[in-house]
Amino acid sequence: MLLxxxxxxxxxxxxxxxxxxxxxxxxxxxxxTGLGIAAVFGGAAGVLFARxxxxxxxxxxxxxxxxxxxxVAIAPLLVVWLGYGLKVSVCTAALVSFFxxxxATVAGLRATPPDQLDLLRLYGATEAQTLWLLRLPSAAPFVFAGLRSSAGLGVIGAIVGEFVGSNGEPVSLGYLVLRSARSADTPLTFAAIVASTALALTFYATLRRVETRLIGAWHPGAS
Structure with missing residues (x-):
């Protein structure tokens, strides 16, 4: 049976x-790890681009x-440059999570209400104070939306990296999917796919909960 x-x-x-x-x-x-790297560099680049x-x-x-x-085209090159192991899957996860x-960061920072910006300027706030006190809180719903999207993509990116860069030590979901498919063990293949889906949904739900707790009071309508 195929299925x-x-x-x-x-x-x-x-x-x-x-x-x-x-x-x-x-x-x-x-x-x-890839999501964290993407959040740091993507957020920093977003601040620079918005300014x-x-x-x-x-x-x-x-x-x-x-x-x-x-x-998928970059992953084999990463194996050549970095060798087999977790480094490849971390890099592929970071790459797909970055954009x-x-x-989202650029869009959120540019959505800051102009009247509130004018008010802070009137009180003599510096650029750093404006960023910390107004722009970042205003951009938070956008940033969390980007993080939630990137969470699922990060799992996909990690698995793609594991397809080409994992030697089974340590065992990973991508390695299990690939090896079980090659040996025609389709129940295990689908079990690993179910585990991958559950992992992505767990990341999404966790970020959603963190967003609700951190910024729900500021942005009740944040989605």
Whole structure:
């Protein structure tokens, strides 16, 4: 059978539960590390682009070019440069997570209400104070939306990196999907896919909860 039944997938989840758990932790580490790197660099680049339209115009062609390059095409090169291991999956996760965060940060910072900006200028606030007290809180719903999008993409990016850069030590979800598919163990393949989906949904739900707790009082309508 090419497609296993839900019962077979459930049995595979129970049978390979410990191994799937270990693999999920490996993939989660790679995805979260990549997401963290993307958040730092994407957020910093977003602040620079929002403050300097000229800088954004200068780098826009390069960011667009990098965004359109498939991560599947880059992953084998990362193996050549970095070797096998977690470094490849961390890099692929960071690459696919970077651009949604960058775009969301720029959009959020530019959506700051002009009247509030004028009020802070009237009180003599510096650029740093304006950024910290007004622009970043106003941009928070946008940034969290970008983070939620990047969370799922980060899992996908990590798994793509594991397809080409994992040697099974430590075991990861991408490695399990690839190896079980090659051996025609479709129940395990789908069990690993279910675990990957659950991982991405967990990241999304966690970020949603963090967003609600941190900025729900400031932005009740944040989505």
């Amino acid at each position: 296993p039944s839900p019962i077979e997938v459930g049995r595979a989840l129970l049978k390979h539960g410990p191994r799937l758990g270990e693999a999920s932790l490996t993939t989660a580490f790679a995805a979260l 300097s339209p000229a800088l954004e115009r200068a780098f826009a062609p390069y960011t667009l070019l990098l965004q359109t390059v498939p991560v 949604p965060i960058l775009t």
